[in-house]
Amino acid sequence: DVKVTQSSRYLVKRTGEKVFLECVQDMDHENMFWYRQDPGLGLRLIYFSYDVKMKEKGDIPEGYSVSREKKERFSLILESASTNQTSMYLCASSSGQGAFQPQHFGDGTRLSIL
Amino acid sequence: SQQGEEDPQALSIQEGENATMNCSYKTSINNLQWYRQNSGRGLVHLILIRSNEREKHSGRLRVTLDTSKKSSSLLITASRAADTASYFCATGDPNFGNEKLTFGTGTRLTIIP
Numbered sequence: 001d002v003k004v005t006q007s008s009r010y011l012v013k014r015t016g017e018k019v020f021l022e023c024v025q026d027m028d029h030e031n032m033f034w035y036r037q038d039p040g041l042g043l044r045l046i047y048f049s050y051d052v053k054m055k056e057k058g059d060i061p062e063g064y065s066v067s068r069e070k071k072e073r074f075s076l077i078l079e080s081a082s083t084n085q086t087s088m089y090l091c092a093s094s095s096g097q098g099a100f101q102p103q104h105f106g107d108g109t110r111l112s113i114l
Numbered sequence: 115s116q117q118g119e120e121d122p123q124a125l126s127i128q129e130g131e132n133a134t135m136n137c138s139y140k141t142s143i144n145n146l147q148w149y150r151q152n153s154g155r156g157l158v159h160l161i162l163i164r165s166n167e168r169e170k171h172s173g174r175l176r177v178t179l180d181t182s183k184k185s186s187s188l189l190i191t192a193s194r195a196a197d198t199a200s201y202f203c204a205t206g207d208p209n210f211g212n213e214k215l216t217f218g219t220g221t222r223l224t225i226i227p
Contacts, residue, residue, distance in 0.1 A: 042218055043217040045216075090156055090157070100144065100206065102147065103159065103204075104159070107156045
């Protein structure tokens, strides 16, 4: 089975801190995705990557950056955390063309910015 | 932008009954996927239906797709308490060359034992 592992289930940080969320997948998938999930808004795509060192902006990239130095690892970075970035963050991976293949999700990181 | 919209937003039924959830979308698609999310967990892929398919089955799940109405439905037969979860539809976004999925806001299903 595909395993997508997010480094933390719960995280509490302070406004202005630089925050790193890590995601690792074990199935050699080309595509990796970062979403945030908020009540009433569903899942919104922040960034995705279809290859090492490649990245594409999603629907809400402002205030975020990403890094993919190795195929199995995709990091989400909050450059200067703000309270409106309090949310559930979900990482996913897929093989081939993202929309034609199932996405495999981690269990999420619930991030609180105080 | 939200592509898929699920209906109803919430649904409660007795165990053993069938549950039907609907999804409407706005633009042309190549395929549509359904996912389940248990409380506090990540999403789990359930089924993928291609635009040239009208119906697909997987165990107790039945998905239909009507591209003329831009809608899909997910039927769960003989529901169980373990089916309690949120269900999301997702479609490929042609504006991004089908590299990404756009998810709806979900239907929260509660199965009453």
